[in-house]
Amino acid sequence: MDVEAVVRSNTRLSDDYNVVALDAPAVAERARPGQFVMIKPARGTDPLLRRPFSIFEVVTGSDGRPAGLTLLNKRVGVGTTLLYEVEPGRRVACLGPLGRPFTLVDPPAEAWMVAGGVGLAPFATLAAALRARGVRAALFYGGRRNADLFFTDRFARLGVDLTLATEDGSRGRRGLVTAPLAEALAARPAAPPLALYACGPTPMMREVARLAAAHGRRAEVSLEQVMGCGLGGCYSCVVRIRRGGGTPHFVRSCVEGPVFDAGDIVWEELAP
Amino acid sequence: MDVEAVVRSNTRLSDDYNVVALDAPAVAERARPGQFVMIKPARGTDPLLRRPFSIFEVVTGSDGRPAGLTLLNKRVGVGTTLLYEVEPGRRVACLGPLGRPFTLVDPPAEAWMVAGGVGLAPFATLAAALRARGVRAALFYGGRRNADLFFTDRFARLGVDLTLATEDGSRGRRGLVTAPLAEALAARPAAPPLALYACGPTPMMREVARLAAAHGRRAEVSLEQVMGCGLGGCYSCVVRIRRGGGTPHFVRSCVEGPVFDAGDIVWEELAP
Amino acid sequence: MDLSVSLGPLRLKNPLIAASGCFGYGVEYADLVDLSTLGAVAVKGLFLEPREGHPPPRIVETPSGMLNAIGLQGIGVRRFVAEMMPDLRRLGATVIVNICGSTRDEYVELARILSDVEGVAALELNISCPNIKEGGIQFGCSLTGTHGVVSAVRKATALPVIPKLTPNVTDVAAFARAAEEAGADAVSLVNTFLAMAIDVETRRPKLSNVMGGLSGPAIRPIAVRMVYECFQSTRLPIVGMGGIASAADALEFAIAGATAVQVGTANFVDPLIWTKLRAGIEDYLGRHGLTRWMDVVGTLDTAGR
Amino acid sequence: MDLSVSLGPLRLKNPLIAASGCFGYGVEYADLVDLSTLGAVAVKGLFLEPREGHPPPRIVETPSGMLNAIGLQGIGVRRFVAEMMPDLRRLGATVIVNICGSTRDEYVELARILSDVEGVAALELNISCPNIKEGGIQFGCSLTGTHGVVSAVRKATALPVIPKLTPNVTDVAAFARAAEEAGADAVSLVNTFLAMAIDVETRRPKLSNVMGGLSGPAIRPIAVRMVYECFQSTRLPIVGMGGIASAADALEFAIAGATAVQVGTANFVDPLIWTKLRAGIEDYLGRHGLTRWMDVVGTLDTAGR
Ligand SMILES: Cc1cc2nc3c(=O)[nH]c(=O)nc-3n(C[C@H](O)[C@H](O)[C@H](O)COP(=O)(O)OP(=O)(O)OC[C@H]3O[C@@H](n4cnc5c(N)ncnc54)[C@H](O)[C@@H]3O)c2cc1C
Ligand SMILES: Cc1cc2nc3c(=O)[nH]c(=O)nc-3n(C[C@H](O)[C@H](O)[C@H](O)COP(=O)(O)OP(=O)(O)OC[C@H]3O[C@@H](n4cnc5c(N)ncnc54)[C@H](O)[C@@H]3O)c2cc1C
Ligand SMILES: Cc1cc2nc3c(=O)[nH]c(=O)nc-3n(C[C@H](O)[C@H](O)[C@H](O)COP(=O)(O)O)c2cc1C
Ligand SMILES: Cc1cc2nc3c(=O)[nH]c(=O)nc-3n(C[C@H](O)[C@H](O)[C@H](O)COP(=O)(O)O)c2cc1C
Ligand code: FES
Ligand code: FES
Secondary structure, eight states, rough: OOEEEEEEEEEEEESSSEEEEEHHHHHHHHHOOTTEEEOOSSSSSSSSOEEEOOOOEEOOOTTEEEEEEEEEEOSSSHHHHHHHHTTOOEEEEEEEEESSSOOOOOTTEEEEEEEEEETTHHHHHHHHHHHHHTTTTEEEEEEGGGGGGHHHEEEHHHTOEEEEETSSSSSSEOOHHHHHHHHHHHHSSSSSSSEEEEEEEEHHHHHHHHHHHTTOOOEEEEEOOOSSSSSSSSSSSSEEOOOTTOEEEEEEEETTTTTGGGGGGGGSSSSO | EEEEEEEEEEESSSSSSEEEEEEHHHHHHHTTTTTTEOOOSSSSSOSOEEEEEEEOOOEEEESSSSEEEEEEEESHHHHHHHHHOTTTEEEEEEEEEBBBBOOOOOOTTTEEEEGGGGGTTHHHHHHHHHTTTOEEEEEEESSSSGGGGOHHHHHHOOOEEEEEETSSSSEESSTTTHHHHHHHHHHOOOOOOOOEEEEEOOHHHHHHHHHHTTTOOOOEOOOOOOOOOSSSSSSSSEEEEOOOOOEEEETTTTTTTTTGGGGGBBBSSOOO | OOOOOOEEEESSSSSSSEEESTTSSSOOOOOOOTTSSSSSSEEEEEOSSOOOOSSSEEEEEETTEEEEEEOOOOHHHHIIIIIIIHHHHOOOOOOEEEEEEEEHHHHHHHHHHHHTTEEEEEEEEOOEEEEEETTTHHTTOOOHHHHHHHHHHHHHHHSOEEEEESSSSHHHHHHHHHHTTTTOOOOEEOEEEEEEEEETTTTTTSSSTHHHHHEEEGHHHHHHHHHHHHHOOOOOOOEOOSSSSEEEHHHHHHHTTSSSSEEEEHHHHOTTTTHHHHHHHHHHHHTTTTTTTTTTTOOOOOOOO | BBBBEEEEEESSSSSSETTTTTSTGGGGGGSSGGGSSSSSSEEEEEESSSOOOOOOEEEEEEEEEEOOOOOOOOOOHHHHHHHHHHHHHHHTTTTHHHHHHHHHHHHHHHHHHHTTSEEEEEEEEEEOOOOOOTTHHHHHHHHHHHHHHHHHHHOOOOOOEEOOOOOOSSHHHHHHHHHHHTTTTEEOOOOOEEEEOOTTTTTEESTSSSEEEEGGGHHHHHHHHHHHHHHOOSOOOOOOOHHHSSHHHHHHHHTOOOOOEEEEEEHHHTTTHHHHHHHHHHHHHTTTTTOOOOHHHHOOTTTTT
């Protein structure tokens, strides 16, 4: 699906973060938690390529059917700045949904989501899907400071247990969110089964992978490789994977990911 | 003067034409009729170069001093489309005022302006300057159809005699505006002196040059050569000129023009 | 409208070819694009053996362009034949296989293997990839190297042979002539321009491979010039590419002398570009009172210029 | 912050030079820019005699770039010396004169004339202009031609000699080495890439001269690569250019090995770019705990790449 989606609204959350709502029923209908879209931020050839964004929310229309989706955008460069400034009414090309979604669990299994910064993006749809299946869910969510933590109420309303951390201690625990995660993992009995899901900076995801392995839990991570096409055509987005005892090899994260089994990734080779 | 001018307003006149008002007191203060500015339509590198625009109006602030200027824009390509769509509040780089202005006459001399389409742009400031000097002025103004003729009331309020023509006959004379001009020139006694000013498509200006020569009137034309820099640096904007009996040679229209003596131009070589 | 073209013995229903390395093995796009509607699909460059390619970062964006140093990650020709060709045949794709070797013999071996494969329509000889140390461009930057590889492959196969030329040379037309003399059926150009980008904050190259190949709209004016130079100095049909992103761009290459065109980078930006290109070309032909794509090919009018 | 640089015997107060042909004769910009604050001004290419140049259209925009075929319209060296040099001296400009000839003797004659002119700081030998048929690039595309012109001019003048290299060659570093052997004090690169654009509606070239030179951000990644190649294979100081439009771009060239940089096309877009470049460079040096521009030159770190 490639649609010329109308920008329905652009809500600035801070100087860096905003949420863009797009009319894109055909994409929204098919979207599964953890999938992404490729957005063309400008009309001309500078910037040239599309940019990948997680599907943050699926918006339903008055008939209760999927009518559009939102993106949680953090501005880090030229494309995300254009998306930060985009005016409602404009059209942006939106290709998707793309990629391998998260593996959903069923009760009695529980689900812990671990988000760092804009790594929150894939978890709104995941939390909704888990709730629909009756899975108990928790969110460990870290940011630099209180002003960088968003939508905590929304997760709380979905019945998600929240553990927050900020590097400056302005909200929740001071420090990285992986510290309370480590404690919670250590304190938790083996049953019921527990699935971990992580998205955020590489060091955070790597630490989640390490903790999950140490505690014998399965973890999925959503990686953010640079992507040229999002469709498997360019081979730019590769990640080194080692499955079972096999030799490590590159796979395309746009088609075999962005969600990977944390234990499969050759973390030493992943860019920080 | 190169200023990051705030777009104060953008008034769409039709599907092709709009007027953009820019806050640029330093440019406005210095502007003389016939001069132009170089506008950067986009932030990135596509499109790359600035685009030249006549200064359409000088806008005065509440203190009566020049506060900004407007541009009469016709969309023909990528840059003018960006300017057609520009949102108020944006900043656009605006370099100017540039180029050689019109030569103003004094009473009892009279002034006839000849405009084709967006060639109206340099005449609002010229009409105002002529009125300030007490010079009797007329405007011969042609367009494809009625919907392409703008601001006739404003010129009328400045005491300018209007002669309109449209190619489809939907307003004024049917056909090209140079037809009524030719009749008026033929009908007019030699005194008082008469200055002609023309801006529009090349064939129109060429015909004005021919008529002026035939009737022994001085005419100035404002040319629209493609311009890379507007400052005399790139030598892209040249026009072949023959002055007196001299050999024809290329001069830069950004510094020696855009206003030229119609009799100096080697019309055969000018792009249509 | 007749959009069909001939590249020597190879007849294509239209001149629009997916450029090698920019369309995977074709099958990746089957959900979005009806492969049978393309003139052809030039699949990702293949070596005899599977290759890992370079570590990421493999691409970086530049003004109106991109650098890539994929390093020809690939499954090798045998797995390609076994795993991809059945699907490509089923999907009705006209398949041009882009082949790459470290030695002349490797090209010959690849040509032999592919000659017997049902559904392979032509071979594009990648002697111009700037991203690998051995082979490839070392042939493409030498006239004797080009002649040598092309004539060896020519002898080894009855398939149409299309050497792909590098733009990183002083006189590209000389390479087109060398290819012509060696028996090529057509030439394709341009491959990417050797280039680099540096992260000034870390003072390190942005690509893991230090250098990469520049593609996209940025290079189009140079590529059009090179196609025009080749058109003026050989009689070989030319497959033109480099920054094509619209029907007007494709027509620009055609007017300069390209019989067919390939689209690479723009396919990343707009994977549904193919229908737009076809519609734009048909519209253009209609507006100009023409009925055939070939009416436009090589019609640059330089009178008075 | 110490931004001073040396190009052989030529010492500049900073590395920022206005590129030839993109800054008129310098005097055009005197109202906007204090010329004495620039490292140097490379004036528009001069022949012995005045030249008309090509008819318009002389430029056309392309994605993130532009083509030009000005054809070296100019007033000739004698009028330049008589009419422009007095103003340039008065304005405190460090003047690099870009010279162009149809024959080797013309370069020598130009060098002789300019050697005696007060205020001329160096000669840049334009052996790389793609827009004129005779001379220029015909020297720049041949190693012996380059060596010949440079050594002849070297013998004729005590002024610093800076041949300007064309990017339209297979191995630009070989040309830098030829210039070095012939006694050049530095090399500058790149001149523009030979390119063309076609108006598909009229099927005519967009430039009156059919072909022109591509400049601007589009070419930057190729230019950076070429500077890096020259840096690796000669000891000559390098003046780098091609698409520089920000302090980061200038630093990219420096890290690749450029001692000084020139800014051409970007000056058209932003004639006040010079103060922004200087401020950006000083800010960068400060943030990185450096005090001299030269601390950055040639510091590309390719470890592990
Ligand atoms: C599957 C996927 C989902 C994503 N979801 C979101 C999301 O929901 N919200 C969001 O804000 N961002 C998301 N990202 C990251 C987003 O795509 C990048 O931030 C964006 O592409 C940067 O574009 P830019 O033009 O702003 O930056 P550029 O100007 O291109 O670069 C600025 C800086 O960002 C770095 N960068 C460029 N591309 C990426 C990338 N793909 N990932 C990380 N860093 C990059 C560059 O190296 C550079 O340092 C996602 C990425 C992937 C792969
Ligand atoms: C001194 C001067 C004053 C001008 N004043 C005005 C004005 O007040 N209002 C206004 O709307 N326009 C004015 N123009 C024309 C305006 O500059 C061009 O229309 C504009 O540059 C086209 O840019 P673009 O990106 O929209 O077109 P592009 O996408 O660059 O080109 C589209 C088409 O327009 C043609 N074109 C490009 N540049 C010019 C040019 N300079 N003149 C004519 N055709 C061109 C191209 O050849 C092409 O066919 C003026 C031009 C000059 C030189
Ligand atoms: C990511 C990428 C991978 C490429 N891989 C190959 C390849 O395997 N073989 C080849 O001959 N050309 C390859 N190319 C070059 C393209 O086929 C094409 O020649 C070039 O990109 C110019 O066209 P474009 O500007 O339309 O992309 C690759 C280009 C890109 C961008
Ligand atoms: C309009 C124009 C005119 C030029 N004239 C000359 C010239 O006279 N002599 C010369 O050596 N280079 C000339 N050049 C090349 C520039 O000096 C420079 O090498 C090239 O444009 C690349 O730099 P840039 O991308 O910063 O413009 C010219 C370039 C342009 C755009
Ligand atoms: S982004 Fe192109 S293959 Fe993954
Ligand atoms: S526009 Fe550059 S010299 Fe006139």
